[in-house]
Amino acid sequence: FQPWSKNSPTMFRILLAVGVLGSAFLAYRMQEPLPDYVQDKGIVTYVQSVFKILETLGRIVEALGLTTMEKFRQRAFSAIVPAIKNSSRLHSVEKQFAGSRTIVAWRPESSDGRAVPGSKPGIIYIHGGGWAIGAPEFNVNLISEMVERAGVTVFAISYRLSIEQRFPAAFEDSLAATRAIFDSAADFNVDPQRIGLCGDSAGGQLAASVAQALRRSAPELGDDWRRPKLQLLIYPVTQAASLRTESYLTQQAEPFLKPWQMADFISIYLTGSRAASDWLLKHGHVTAELRAAYQRATGLELQPSMLNEADSQEFAADADLAARVATSATDYRVSPLLGADLEKLDLPPAFILACEFDPLLDDALLYADRLERSGVRVQLTRFSTFHAAVGFPNDGREIRDRLVEILENQL
Incomplete structure (x- = not known):
């Protein structure tokens, strides 16, 4: 059973959602103060939190031998990236x-x-x-x-x-x-x-x-x-x-x-x-x-x-x-x-x-x-x-x- 394969998108989404919810609070609390020169502080904080969540989850699934952190992260990004609209x-x-x-x-x-x-x-x-x-x-x-x-x-x-x-x-x-x-x-x-x-x-x-x-x-x-x-x-x-x-x-x-x-x-x-x-x-x-x-x-x-x-x-x-x-x-x-x-x-x-x-x-x-x-x-x-x-x-x-x-x- 390989939950990260292309043939199991449902399991991937379930595990991703559970992991995101469980990690969101921790990632937000770990967020470093942003430098004064940053203008889009709210958006930057949000995006960095998402990155930290995915990095944390990626290290977990890598430690479990399920996939590498990088493959997990790319799969997750691909699931949420917006399409170009005509x-x-x-x-x-x-x-x-x-x-x-x-x-x-x-x-x-x-x-x-x-x-x-x-x-x-x-x-x-x-x-x-x-x-x-x-x-x-x-x-x-x-x-x-x-x-x-x-x-x-x-x-x-x-x-x-x-x-x-x-x-x-x-x-x-x-x-x-x-x-x-x-x-x-x-x-x-x-x-x-x-x-x-x-x-x-x-x-x-x-x-x-x-x-x-x-x-x-x-x-x-x-x-x-x-x-x-x-x-x-x-x-x-x-x-x-x-x-x-x-x-x-x-x-x-x-x-x-x-x-x-x-x-x-x-x-x-x-x-x-x-x-x-x-x-x-x-x-x-x-x-x-x-x-x-x-x-x-x-x-x-x-x-x-x-x-x-x-x-x-x-x-x-x-x-x-x-x-x-x-x-x-x-x-x-x-x-x-x-x-x-x-x-x-x-x-x-x-x-x-x-x-x-x-x-x-x-x-x-x-x-x-x-x-x-x-x-x-x-x-x-x-x-x-x-x-x-x-x-x-x-x-x-x-x-x-x-x-x-x-x-x-x-x-």
């Missing part, structure tokens, strides 16, 4: 691009919901969620803003999550879907020369890596014409080399993303489990090759390992896992910041939106600097808010306004 201002359909479920959304300009003939700008949106959770629908408000306010056609793609298949599955799906969207753009009245790439958080990493991949493969695979007009990166992950940057060390109690959570996400993405989380936090994964790649890319030295003797022995005992983490962290498909020869790629202009109260702030700053030094046109905008703020009414308003401005002026 209206007079937005029309959407589901399509498959290279096997990836994609929501195509546009602003209708006729009574039957169709777009009028003529080429429109498009944006390929890759959702975040630490590569482990999420779906295009998770950021329905962001998709709606891009469609309704900026007038672009949005292709919001899904990809295999790390709880299903570890790296490079998410990257491969994102790249294949992007190529297929370029090839089919005319079917949606979208000009392939006016298509941009966009992603938030882990989706920002995938967007940045896909932008590089298209340029690296341009001559060999005919990608020369598949050149995104821009890359729009919203508080992106840009490297897995250092989880001890200044922002990782100073932004440890901000809403929604903690350094230890980022370590879990990266570990699951690269290895399929949380086995490497502590090593990542303590720089136990750093090899001479990774240290050299980081210094070439940033001009900075990686902090030394903080592993104790027992940790070091455990890390050394699993040589395959250690090698996988270290090698993957130097790969541009994981760490676009460390990509080689960026100055030779003719990358599209980059618009990077970063949050001050975010462990990933330095990821954004370092990548902006690297791209600029590589001759890429870069515009970096910093916002006094937290990671994942883009979906919140007030805390994310300035981010959404800037995003719409970029799409209107650059596509």
